[in-house]
Amino acid sequence: MHVLHFDLKRFKDEPPRDTNCILVDAGLADVDDPSLYYILNFPHHLLKMRETVKREEIDLVVSANILPSLMANFLKVPIVFDYLDHLEESAAIYYPDSAFGKLVKSGVGMMTRYNLRKADSVITVTEELKGFLKGIGVEEVAVIPNGVDTSLLSSIPADEAKRALGLEGDLLGYVGSLEHWVDLETVVEALPSLDVKLLVVGPGLFTDYGDKIRRMAEDLEVADKIVFTGAVKYSELGRYISAMDIGLNPLKKMKKNEYAVGGKVFNYLSCGKPVLSSRMTSLVRVLGDELVFYDDKESFIKGVEEILRRPRDERRHREVAERFDWRAIATEYEKVLRRFA
Structure with a gap:
């Protein structure tokens, strides 16, 4: 499994968690603001996705974000969208009580709805989110709850x-x-x-x-x-x-x-x-x-x-x-x- 690694400037010093996945470095423009980061980097992200899909003969893309997910629609491989929460609110909350936040919410809402409808299937975590997805015209939805690795998280006294x-x-x-x-x-x-x-x-x-x-x-x-x-x-x-x-x-x-x-x-x-x-x-x-x-x-x-x-x-x-x-x-x-x- 290959995972596009979005190395936002603010978190560059944070070490990645141990993983068996292969991280694909996708950073280029080095900025703090998350919206600006994805806007400036989207050509590079698309290039990295295309290179990886072709080189590794990728069979399927699991998509879970906004602008990179929009670009994934052009890769000509099946897409399963992993819809964990209400993305338009998640994006806008970084700009609280601002006109720009309202603009972000509207733009992200339109892109996310497009991504969800284009996906071959959508996985979400609750029946409530499934109801939202069905309400915007998504037909193929599976509900799989969030969870935890109990072997890694256990108590000590x-x-x-x-x-x-x-x-x-x-x-x-x-x-x-x-x-x-x-x-x-x-x-x-x-x-x-x-x-x-x-x-x-x-x-x-x-x-x-x-x-x-x-x-x-x-x-x-x-x-x-x-x-x-x-x-x-x-x-x-x-x-x-x-x-x-x-x-x-x-x-x-x-x-x-x-x-x-x-x-x-x-x-x-x-x-x-x-x-x-x-x-x-x-x-x-x-x-x-x-x-x-x-x-x-x-x-x-x-x-x-x-x-x-x-x-x-x-x-x-x-x-x-x-x-x-x-x-x-x-x-x-x-x-x-x-x-x-």
Whole structure:
């Protein structure tokens, strides 16, 4: 499997995760802004795709983005589009509350709909996203949920993990990007009412959302209750999650979040941790009583207190994750690919 490697300037110093795939370097123009990066690099991306398809005799392309996916339609090979979330909102969120953001959303929406309709098949992660796809005229849709590699993410004793990280006490944890689709605002607003600390594991991407959360914490005088780690290696992620007493999935109300089920909830569960999540349509349907949901600051506080009172049941959470192990999910994914390769 050959994977086009988009080496955006901001992440050039981040080492790629270990993989058996062959990474195809596709960078040329070196810029920070993601939209400008893809616009300036699209001729080079198309050239790299054509060269790779011809040289390696590629049988099928799995497409999962916007402008490069548009160009993939000209490669004359079958395409399966992997539609993980609401791409037009995902792209526009990097330009919050701006006219350019609205332009990006409109343009990405048109390109994505074209890409989806041209694909031989579309794989998506929830029934809600399948309904959206059917509504825009996509006929061939398979629903395959997100998951986790439970062999790579497993727990170590919480006390041992906390000691290794220099932490103590009850610990809430968030793993993921610091961007405007996340609702860490509610979490920070709740901290004055809770005797806990917050561990935030992950980088900012293209906006100042992380700085906004830091300023908010300072204004509420809870900055000493929050630890920001930045990006960590995937191989070390299990230790950070193991240190947590509760894994958080705080999301803003938007289609991108309502219709998708991201991987972080399965990461927490794989390490045996209970999950407190914003109430999202797809999550409630897929995982239901396996998670605790909240709707506002007050219910977030109650959710934290409820979970901390419960006896720990790591085995139960781990068993939920094992139902969504990539090894089982991959066989379903492979069946779709083989139909069109």
